Amino acid sequence: MVGFALTEKETKYLMLIYRWRIESSSEVRTTDIARFFKVRPATVTEVLRNLTRKKLLVHRPYRDVDLTAKGIKEARKLLRKHRILEVFFSDFLKYDVRRSCFEASKIDYHASTSLINDICRFYGHPRTCPCKKDIFADPSCSNEDVEEE
Amino acid sequence: MVGFALTEKETKYLMLIYRWRIESSSEVRTTDIARFFKVRPATVTEVLRNLTRKKLLVHRPYRDVDLTAKGIKEARKLLRKHRILEVFFSDFLKYDVRRSCFEASKIDYHASTSLINDICRFYGHPRTCPCKKDIFADPSCSNEDVEEE
DNA sequence: CTTAAATTTAGGGAAATCCTAAATCTTGAT
DNA sequence: ATCAAGATTTAGGATTTCCCTAAATTTAAG
Structure with missing residues (x-):
């Protein structure tokens, strides 16, 4: 794939x-x-x-x-993971932008896509991170069903 | 240290x-x-x-x-991180025991102690993980801002 | 007491990450 | 236009982590 x-x-x-x-x-x-x-x-x-x-x-x-177009697509996927984690840290633990980014950076690479998708779903597929930067929707993250990477 | x-x-x-x-x-x-x-x-x-x-x-x-005594102490610290994450996955995302463990394993090494402590505090310093195994209290994770007797 | 199974030792290998020194390219000042 | 200074790349390594095979060693079962 x-x-x-x-x-x-x-x-x-x-x-x-x-x-x-x-x-x-x-x-x-x-x-x-x-x-x-x-x-x-x-x-x-x-x-x-x-x-x-x-x-x-x-x-x-x-x-x-x-x-490249492929690079942009991949970067958006990666940033989506990172920023969904930021959304979580900001909301759940009330971390400020700086700290949310710091903690997200440590685990964004290791968190599975399905985990990120579940957090994303919980927050209603947010379109921006705590500092208002874009979170691009991922096709693997639907509103309805659950799937693997 | x-x-x-x-x-x-x-x-x-x-x-x-x-x-x-x-x-x-x-x-x-x-x-x-x-x-x-x-x-x-x-x-x-x-x-x-x-x-x-x-x-x-x-x-x-x-x-x-x-x-060794040191090994037990260190293992408990590590398992605490792992299990606090399991508590979170189980509660927040309704993961079953198996999946909570699976996702926790991917990030337990990379999650900072302060992040784990904040989650631990959120859950009122839980004493057991979703499968009822012990979570040993860590001195670095204070109870101070919890309700008094 | 023998020997099969378990374990360790010895010697490597690949991948990820970073480095220094030397070569090469770009650019701005003259 | 030229050329030195600064930026960048190339070449060649070093380190750490994690894993392997083959051979030697130890344990334990019969």
């Missing part, structure tokens, strides 16, 4: 690139990513290469990075 | 050994652990050696394994 599998770090990079490139319309540069994750630029280049190999990015060496 | 750090797998082994050795009073054998985790006995021996090095187990080669 998927055709590729992402490591945890790769998902973090993909989500970050989506937020900057798509949601903030910024140019995404290796150094910025490196600074964000507190790693060396060479490390970023390597991850970029892997995400490119998986057809999620288009990387123009020494220039910039862009998401 | 801790003096040791556990890998994810090590926490799984420690919890399993606690469940079998302490909660079920069984002898814990290498082969049983290997069968449970679907790995080769040699792999189990290696993990056992590492847990022993961390002073959590006493391993009598070719014979059996036992938990």
